Amino acid sequence: MQFLQSVLLRLCTTLITLAGVAVIVFFVIRVVPGNPIAMMLPPGATEADVARLTALYGLDKSIPQQFLIWLSGVVQGDFGTSITTKQPVLQLVLSRLPATLELSVMALIIAIIIGGFMALTGTRLRGSKTEAAIDIGNGMALSVPDFLWGLILILAFGVLIPIFHISGRVTPSLPLPFSTNFYLTESLLRLRFDLWLDIAAHMFMPALALAIPLAAIISQLLKQSLKETMHLDYVTLARTKGYSETHVILREALPNAILPTLTLVGVQFTFLIGGTVIIERLFSYEGLGNMAIDAVINRDLPLIQGIVILFAVIFTGVNLLVDLTYAALNPRLRHA
């Protein structure tokens, strides 16, 4: 009951946050220089043409007035119409969302696998050269941002040893039988492993580029947390019972060491989602981020607005999910 209450409270604060984001973005993108109408019209357009289009998109009204109009639409589920494509913003944005979600989650999974493996190996072999090598690797992974990893990967596996696709989401000539835009998930559910492989091979490098810095963070945090946990009395007690070092790490230390790591990884995951904007551009991946850059270049104000709101929804959703997972994993909170 109390649990439900705290979830409702979180939903309320989330709504307030989103409203704040909407207001700020709405005003900022209208104050910065650059006029969407000027971008649309051919060079020879007259003043009258400009005025007519400006009025058509409601841009002649004051910013607060525009905001009210936009808000009354949003309340009815209408996020406006994209200026460049003339399509409803909501429809555009939702059509790209699956691509970005699949990319981000794939990156997260890769980061957890690599980072978790490194942390566990480093803990198992603490004090050895392997642990020192892992520390150095973490430092290197962290000192290079994700988009540079993207470039490095393109050079390595796109140019030098071309084994992965460097652009797009799927080979364009393939006929796609999908009814949603969750290509990777749907190909798996339809047991179309040929398509799945093609999509995964497109996704692999951008996902890896996003994953490398997060993997290093997970590896560092989890290793540190494990190191502290391994000194605790209940771990020592398990050792005296006859358990192997590996068992002690996995069964006794890991479940407790994960908790402090989890919240930080949640925050880092939202940074990773932010990183998709540039990474998608770099790999010509048809996701939200790529669309966001186009929208900014074209000063497509309604579209920018919609994308930013969607990113904000994703961020707060991830944070909520992390808090719920934390509560579910921690017996002290579960019973409180």
Add this chain to the structure above:
Amino acid sequence: MSYLSIRNLSARLKGRPDQILRRVSLEVAAGEVRGLVGESGAGKSMIGKAILGTLPQSVEITGGQIILDGTDLLALPAAQRRTLIGAKCALIPQDPLTALNPSRRIGPQITNRLVDILHWSRADAEKRARDLLAEVQIPDPERVMRSYPHELSGGMRQRILIASAFAAEPKLIIADEPTTALDVTVQKQILKLIAAMQARHGTALLFVTHDLGVVSKVCQSLSVLYAGYVLEDSTIPEFFHAPKHPYSRALLAATPKYTDPDGSLTPVSDAVIAATRAEVEAADRSAHV
């Protein structure tokens, strides 16, 4: 025939000359309760850790033998040593608040050794855990087994840890200051419980403590440790009536109840400490020649 026999065990900090244990020899017969006393930092816990194979990575054993039931533990491969210790020894830890895994229920924490290491069936192990919890006077064992550690008091948790230590009927239990972390009122009960369990199960016990009063009640023999060196090895009557070493005499004089209760307590004098230090160092030198 001793169940545990430690012979000339030496240990030091890795890469440093400082000795943490100096040719320690110590015997615990089957079913015997041996006290291990000494000031803080004397190395009492290190001896327990050396037996159980949980020495910190920074400490290395430089010589000697730890013979458990006829097998030299230090000569065994690590995996074999672990399972042997898990089957024949157990630890009653000092602090019940940190010795239980906070994210696991009590039941599995008692039964895991029986199921995973000794290959009991789960049902047998759970029955055994219930019986033991009842034996250490825990009301409603069923409910306790489903609880998490944070739901139980310190005294309850120490009872659980005692039950857990006896679960596999070990032949040797090491208790490292099992009551110092508890309330004074609970200390007495826990002490009585350990003594009663030991007597009923006939387990040998190595009892680490600061408290000579406790030693006189629980133990049959005693080793006095100073700077990693065994100064005295006596039976309890010997020790309390005719201590062999000047440091032991000073230790007794510094303890209430064994001198005149109204008389003043004399702390161990600097002169005795200096003489004891000199003796330990001289012994070190002669051992290295």
